[in-house]
Amino acid sequence: MNPDQNPTDGVAAVTAHPHRDTIVVLDYGSQYARLIVRRVRECRVYAELLPWDAPADRIRALNPRGVILSGGPNSVYDPGSPSLQDTVLDLGVPVLGICYGMQLLAHHLGGHVRPVDRREFGHASVTLTDTGHPLFRSLPDQPDVWMSHGDQVTALPDGFHPIASTPTCPVAAMATLPGTRHAPIMALQFHPEVAHTPQGLALLRNFCLDIAGCSPTWTPGSFIDEAVDAIREQVGSARVLAGVSGGVDSAVAAALLHRAIGDQLTCVFVDNGLLRKDEPRNVIASLGEHLGVHLVAVDAAEDFLAHLAGVTDPEHKRRVIGERFIRAFEREARTLAAQGGPFDFLAQGTLYPDVIESATPESKSAAKIKTHHNVGGLPADLAFRLVEPLRYLFKDEARAVGSALGLPDDIVWRDPFPGPGLAVRILGEVTAEKTAILREADAIFVGEIKQAGLYRGLGQVFAVLTDARSTGVQGDYRTYGHVVALRAITTDDYMTADWARLPYEVLARAANRIVNDVPQVNRVVYDITSKPPATVEWE
Ligand code: XMP
Numbered sequence: 001m002n003p004d005q006n007p008t009d010g011v012a013a014v015t016a017h018p019h020r021d022t023i024v025v026l027d028y029g030s031q032y033a034r035l036i037v038r039r040v041r042e043c044r045v046y047a048e049l050l051p052w053d054a055p056a057d058r059i060r061a062l063n064p065r066g067v068i069l070s071g072g073p074n075s076v077y078d079p080g081s082p083s084l085q086d087t088v089l090d091l092g093v094p095v096l097g098i099c100y101g102m103q104l105l106a107h108h109l110g111g112h113v114r115p116v117d118r119r120e121f122g123h124a125s126v127t128l129t130d131t132g133h134p135l136f137r138s139l140p141d142q143p144d145v146w147m148s149h150g151d152q153v154t155a156l157p158d159g160f161h162p163i164a165s166t167p168t169c170p171v172a173a174m175a176t177l178p179g180t181r182h183a184p185i186m187a188l189q190f191h192p193e194v195a196h197t198p199q200g201l202a203l204l205r206n207f208c209l210d211i212a213g214c215s216p217t218w219t220p221g222s223f224i225d226e227a228v229d230a231i232r233e234q235v236g237s238a239r240v241l242a243g244v245s246g247g248v249d250s251a252v253a254a255a256l257l258h259r260a261i262g263d264q265l266t267c268v269f270v271d272n273g274l275l276r277k278d279e280p281r282n283v284i285a286s287l288g289e290h291l292g293v294h295l296v297a298v299d300a301a302e303d304f305l306a307h308l309a310g311v312t313d314p315e316h317k318r319r320v321i322g323e324r325f326i327r328a329f330e331r332e333a334r335t336l337a338a339q340g341g342p343f344d345f346l347a348q349g350t351l352y353p354d355v356i357e358s359a360t361p362e363s364k365s366a367a368k369i370k371t372h373h374n375v376g377g378l379p380a381d382l383a384f385r386l387v388e389p390l391r392y393l394f395k396d397e398a399r400a401v402g403s404a405l406g407l408p409d410d411i412v413w414r415d416p417f418p419g420p421g422l423a424v425r426i427l428g429e430v431t432a433e434k435t436a437i438l439r440e441a442d443a444i445f446v447g448e449i450k451q452a453g454l455y456r457g458l459g460q461v462f463a464v465l466t467d468a469r470s471t472g473v474q475g476d477y478r479t480y481g482h483v484v485a486l487r488a489i490t491t492d493d494y495m496t497a498d499w500a501r502l503p504y505e506v507l508a509r510a511a512n513r514i515v516n517d518v519p520q521v522n523r524v525v526y527d528i529t530s531k532p533p534a535t536v537e538w539e
Contacts, residue, residue, distance in 0.1 A: 020222075021214035023047040024064040026054070028072030028082050028100050034356060036070055036098070036193045036204075038394060043205040044216035048392070049356055056087035066094045066212030069101025071191065075115070075151050076100070076107040084108040094211045095185045096135075099149055102174070102187030109157035109185075116168070119150045126172050126190060130163035133175055135186055137206050139199050145172075146196035152189055164188075184211060220397070220404040224256065227389050231260035235345055240387060241333055242267045242347035244295070245419070246275060246283045249349030249390060251411050252402035256389050257347055258293045259405060265347070266294050266336055270328045272321065273301025274421030274435065277443035286408050296336065300328040308423060308430045314539035317430065321420045346384035350391045351398060415460045416494070424539040428467040433520075438465040440518045441484045448510040449488065449502075458500055459491035463514075464527075464538045472515075472522030481522030484514055489536055497531040 023040050027033040027049050040047035048062060052069075059067075067088055074081040084104050088095060097105040103113045124147045128136050153171045156162065159180035164173035175186035186207075192200030208214045240257060244250040244267045257265045267287065271280045280297065288295035304324050311317050337343055390398050402412040422438050423430045442463040449461050464485040472479040486507070491497035511524035527534075 020217055021045060021212075022062050022064045023066045023068060023208055023212060023214065024059055024062055025049045025068045025070060026052045026088070026101075028052045028070045028104070029074065030071035030098075030100065032191060032193050033070040034353070036068055039193045039201055039204050040068070040208055041218055041394070041397065042201060043208050044218045045208040045214040046218045046392075052082045053085070056085065059087055059091070064091065064093060065214050066096065066208060067091065068207070069095065069097040069104060069187075071099030071101060071148075074100060076103050076113050089185075092182050094183050094207070096207050096211075097185075097187035098193070099189060099191060102189055103151050103153060105185060105187050106153040106155075106157055106160075106174070109160075111153055111157035111160070112155035113151050114154045115151050116149070120147045120152075120168060122147065123196065124166045124169075124172075124190065126164050126166050128164045128173075130161070130175070133163050133186070134210050135173075135175070135203060135206050136163070137210060138202060143199040144197070145190035145192075145200075146194045147190050149189060153187075160185075186211075220400040223393070223397070223401055224259065224404060227256055228260040231257060231387065231389055234387060235261055235264065238264065238344035239341060240265045240345040240347050241336070241343040241384070243329060244269045244283060244287060245417075246279045246411070246414070247349070247417055248395070248402060248412060248414055249351055249398060251283070251287060251349075251407060252398050252405065253347055253349035253388075253390050254287055254293055255291055255402065255405040255407055257387070258291060260389075263294055266296065266340075266343070268329060268332045268336075269295055269297045270325060270332075271297060271299050271301055272304045272325065272328075272421060273432070274304065274321070274423050274430070276417065276422070276446075277439045282410060286411050290408070291406060296332060298328055298332050300324065303328065305430065305432055305435075310429060312428050314424055317423045317539070318420050321423060325419075344385060345387045347387045347389070349398075350388040352390075352392050352394050355391050413456060415455075415458065418537060424537050425462060426465045427538060434465055437482060437518055437520050438463060438484075441465070441514045441521060441524075444513045444517060445486050445510045448506055448513070452503070452506045454500075454502065454506065457490070459489045459494065459497060460536060461488045461500075463487070466538075470523045474522065479522045482520050483523045483525060484518075484521050485525050485527050485538070486510060487527040487536070487538070489531070491531075491536075494536060495531075497536055499526075499528045499530060502526075 023045055025033060025036045025047055033049060037047045037049045050059060072082060107113050124145055125142050126145045128141050131141055152169050153174065156171065156174055159176050160174045161177055162171045163175045166172045169189055172189045173187065176184050191197055192203040209216060240261065242254050242257060242265060244254050254267050269283055284295060284297055287293045307320050307324055308317060311320055399412050418424055422435050426434045426438055445463045446461050449455050464487060466483045466485050468483040469480055470483050472481055488500035488502055489497040490500050507526055514521055514524050
């Protein structure tokens with residue numbers, strides 16, 4: 001099991017999540033549903049995404065102070081289109097519908113929704129017709145908004161009035177008249193969650209804080225306090241084993257667990273010989289020496305390389321690495337259990353996007369392009385319960401928690417690194433010599449990017465050792481050396497990515513240093529392919 005990968009399927013125990021005021025976002029299938037959750041959290045209010053048909057008990061268990069209905073691709077008149085459960089309105093808390101969420105509210109409550117002549121997509125200037133509505137507090141009278149809809153509300157349900165319009169959409173927003181319902185309902189035809197609606201965050205803040213009455217208390221500090229209590233309650237006096245990889249997720253999970261349960265936590269760090277330059281040393285220094293986490297480092301480099309000998313197929317490499325990882329982790333777990341007693345819990349750095357993804361039907365049927373989850377789980381006889389203290393955090397929230405716990409920037413801001421490590425960045429067979437070459441070239445490139453202040457703006461930055469050889473000339477000699485490819489990408493979600501338009505000077509410096517300092521390399525190329533059609537990694 002690789003500590004920075006998705007949770008092991010089928011293991012049910014989770015860490016109870018700690019929070020106070022909550023907004024529930026019901027997912028009606030919009031690509032922006034998760035963005036709504038993120039935006040609400042930017043207002044320092046805890047939000048959770050649930051499917052539109054989530055059981056009533058699940059919604060009530062969160063005790064939400066407000067509910068947001070997301071957009072979605074359907075029309076309310078489509079047969080079988082997602083509907084509004086009575087539970088939502090029976091909660092007696094403010095409700096905000098967005099796009100499909102607005103049309104659904106209108107339809108459900110007796111209004112009319114009709115297709116527009118031509119699908120409206122893009123910028124619009126909306127006129128606020130009820131500027132005194134609390135949703136619009138501190139907004140200009142004509143904010144720019146982002147529209148994307150094929151249907152719109154043409155007749156309002158009883159008890160509602162229009163609060164905004166555009167030339168093509170007379171009811172661009174609607175709300176209940178004061179005193180008509182126990183809790184106010186309001187809805188927007190446009191999307192406040194996207195960056196193209198500049199006042200969108202203010203609007204969501206008005207809903208969450210002023211209308212739903214949430215306190216803005218969702219901060220790294222409050223999360224840590226509450227997570228510490230929840231971990232203590234879940235784990236009691238049991239021992240917890242955690243794998244750490246050097247990636248941000250497992251490091252933050254380990255630091256948080258250590259804050260909660262101190263020496264009841266043991267971390268195992270398997271050095272597979274496929275890590276980046278100085279990575280093992282940094283992990284041991286920052287978690288072990290700096291934070292005082294009980295960290296056992298296992299040097300398994302020889303074992304991994306021996307089993308990778310002659311393996312050239314990328315998927316085969318992943319399988320070998322997954323298998324060796326389990327064996328190494330398992331051996332260490334048994335030794336540690338024999339020394340200090342059994343471990344009841346296994347800690348994982350699972351993040352919220354993994355949780356959302358494994359709950360959606362699409363994720364189950366989605367074609368896997370590469371075997372990312374290259375490890376099939378731990379052997380059955382090492383039966384642990386899971387503790388996943390980060391399972392309600394987005395990556396940037398996990399980073400903020402990591403900083404608040406005292407992890408160094410080098411760990412907290414590290415870009416994602418695949419479980420199989422440098423093995424999928426060395427095309428063809430992996431050898432100790434090739435890993436050494438790639439490690440140096442990679443460190444030079446990443447170093448130059450950091451030096452230029454570009455690192456945090458990029459999704460991933462790395463070097464690849466291609467299996468091409470090329471002719472060069474160094475001094476008076478012709479050489480026949482390795483070709484290194486540099487890859488730097490920008491991305492929101494790693495599902496799609498663009499190549500980074502790096503300044504030529506930065507590329508020139510990196511290439512120059514690589515061919516000078518890494519003698520086996522005589523040519524450097526820059527990868528200018530987006531994903532799709534290419535993937536981020538070369539294998
Ligand atoms: P691709 O190459 O599929 O990568 O575009 C998308 C993201 O996934 C990472 N990646 C992996 N992560 N095990 C992992 O843990 C893997 O086998 C693996 N392959 C790719 C890649 O680094 C990028 O962030």
